[in-house]
Amino acid sequence: MARKFFVGGNWKCNGTAEEVKKIVNTLNEAQVPSQDVVEVVVSPPYVFLPLVKSTLRSDFHVAAQNCWVKKGGAFTGEVSAEMLVNLDIPWVILGHSERRALLNESNEFVGDKVAYALAQGLKVIACVGETLEQREAGSTMDVVAAQTKAIADRVSNWSNVVIAYEPVWAIGTGKVASPAQAQEVHDELRKWLAKNVSDDVAATTRIIYGGSVNGGNCKELGGQADVDGFLVGGASLKPEFIDIIKAAE
Ligand code: G3P
Numbered sequence: 234m235a236r237k238f239f240v241g242g243n244w245k246c247n248g249t250a251e252e253v254k255k256i257v258n259t260l261n262e263a264q265v266p267s268q269d270v271v272e273v274v275v276s277p278p279y280v281f282l283p284l285v286k287s288t289l290r291s292d293f294h295v296a297a298q299n300c301w302v303k304k305g306g307a308f309t310g311e312v313s314a315e316m317l318v319n320l321d322i323p324w325v326i327l328g329h330s331e332r333r334a335l336l337n338e339s340n341e342f343v344g345d346k347v348a349y350a351l352a353q354g355l356k357v358i359a360c361v362g363e364t365l366e367q368r369e370a371g372s373t374m375d376v377v378a379a380q381t382k383a384i385a386d387r388v389s390n391w392s393n394v395v396i397a398y399e400p401v402w403a404i405g406t407g408k409v410a411s412p413a414q415a416q417e418v419h420d421e422l423r424k425w426l427a428k429n430v431s432d433d434v435a436a437t438t439r440i441i442y443g444g445s446v447n448g449g450n451c452k453e454l455g456g457q458a459d460v461d462g463f464l465v466g467g468a469s470l471k472p473e474f475i476d477i478i479k480a481a482e
Contacts, residue, residue: 239462244470265479273294274295340383351388360396451463455480
């Protein structure tokens with residue numbers, strides 16, 4: 234079964250209401266391949282979710298950048314999966330390396346969040362990826378496998394999961410993984426899924442790449458056999474995000 238190309242824009246902790254309106258206008262006016270060819274999801278900060286949801290073209294979808302690990306309640310500052318469902322937000326990004334590093338989110342905690350969000354009916358972009366130190370030590374695949382295993386241990390239905398492979402050393406650094414480096418990890422990850430989950434999950438789960446993707450490098454990266462799209466940070470705030478969406482063609 235063909236895997237539909239997926240392009241996510243992670244706006245991270247950026248933007249004012251005015252800037253968000255501008256980005257949405259640019260997206261709304263863009264000529265891009267149809268929904269049959271590419272699935273586009275943008276992820277604004279929580280506070281802008283209702284604004285983006287209500288003004289964004291209907292063929293693009295919205296993701297939150299995080300959600301709480303269990304049912305809401307006395308968790309000051311958190312946003313629950315139930316709240317996202319209530320607002321009709323279909324997607325959530327979980328396990329981003331910035332949260333793993335800065336907020337000490339462990340593999341198990343991320344796995345718990347992925348399982349809980351899926352159980353509430355959200356679709357999940359689950360992020361994995363190694364640091365430079367880990368890559369240089371030759372442990373890239375061990376790290377990525379351990380992160381994926383913590384999800385696989387808790388999830389049985391993978392149909393609403395997209396895996397984002399984001400090498401930490403390539404995030405926001407301008408140092409993009411080469412197409413061969415990205416393909417190598419995506420291929421290994423797919424083989425890991427085949428061995429540890431199922432051939433069907435390995436064949437159908439989209440594995441997207443994130444880390445300094447831009448209008449110039451997206452075509453070659455996206456042309457790799459196991460690269461099924463992108464999770465874009467910095468460039469998703471700029472008009473060049475449209476060129477990245479067009480890499481699906
Ligand atoms: O989630 C996207 C990401 O971390 C990559 O960011 O700015 O390198 O495209 P950037």
